[in-house]
Amino acid sequence: MGTNSPTEPTARRTAVERLSAGEGVVRSLRAEIADGTFPVGNRLPSEAKLADRYAVSRPVIREALRSLATLGLTETKTGSGTFVIASAPETGLHLGDYSSRDLHEARPHIEVPAAELAATRRTEADLVRLHALLQSMSAEPSPRGWVELDGELHIAIARASGNRVFESVIAELRGALTAQSELLNLAASRQPDSDVEHAEIVRAIEAGDSARARDAMAVHLAQVAVAVTDLARNPGRP
Structure with missing residues (x-):
């Protein structure tokens, strides 16, 4: 892979106006990678230059770069750049x-029965x-903070099931779940x-309705799988 720097069109400063700054950066960078503005094999501008280009902070750029790496579009090499x-x-x-694929095949066999059991075994x-x-x-302003809480919520549901195997497996998967969640939120x-789906799962658990809790978790996981599949299959997505 070449280490040449791209011709950096940094003179064109692009202000991002989206639902969130991170989402806007991910979508803009995806489009510019797809159209060859940033060609395969070339190094992206530095975090500082990208932050100036898109008029956002460097933490927002780091979030966006993590998402691009999750999509398989970029690779960051320590000391060399992205x-x-x-x-x-x-x-x-x-x-x-x-x-x-690993997650989509495994999670329904773990989290759906965990939610079902949680509805009858949960404590106050x-x-x-x-x-x-x-x-x-609902009050978390940071996208990164939200996905960390998302991971905690799924672990808490598994813990409420009273089955330590379910809890241990979800805890083991937490890093992967966080990476996937961050990408889906930004891209x-x-x-x-997800907020609506999570609330329905918790309401069903609180009501002690095992069938409703099972179905609510199944719907949530299915919607996540659809979003991931669409993201991967539709390279033209902005």
Whole structure:
């Protein structure tokens, strides 16, 4: 892979006006990688230059770059920078030790029965924890902070099931789940839908309705899978 710097069109400062700054940067960079503004094999401008180009902070740029790497579009090399390695997303996402396919095949067999059991086994302490997490997520201004809370919520649901195997597995998957969630929020605007789906799962658990809790979790996981598939299959998505 070449280490040449691209011809950097940094004179054109692009202000991002989207639902969030991070989402706007991801969508703009995806479009510019797809159209060859940043060609495969070339190094992206530095974080500082990208922050100036898109009129955002450097933490926003770092969030966007993590999402591009998850899509398989870029690779960051310590001391060398971030390089474009593909012009369109691969069919699967890179989520640490796991792929998106790994998650989509496994999660329904773990989290759906966990939610079902949680509806009949949850304690008052479990409910307090679940509602506190929902409240924190609704008030969390940081995209990164929200996905960390998202991971905690899924672990808390598994813990409420009373099955330590379910809890341990979700805890093990947390890093991959966080990476996937961050990408979907920035590139596919999933956060508002996830908030609604999470609230329904918790309401069903609180009501002690095991069938409703099972179905609510199944719907949530199915919608996540659809969003990931659409993101990977549609390279033209802005």
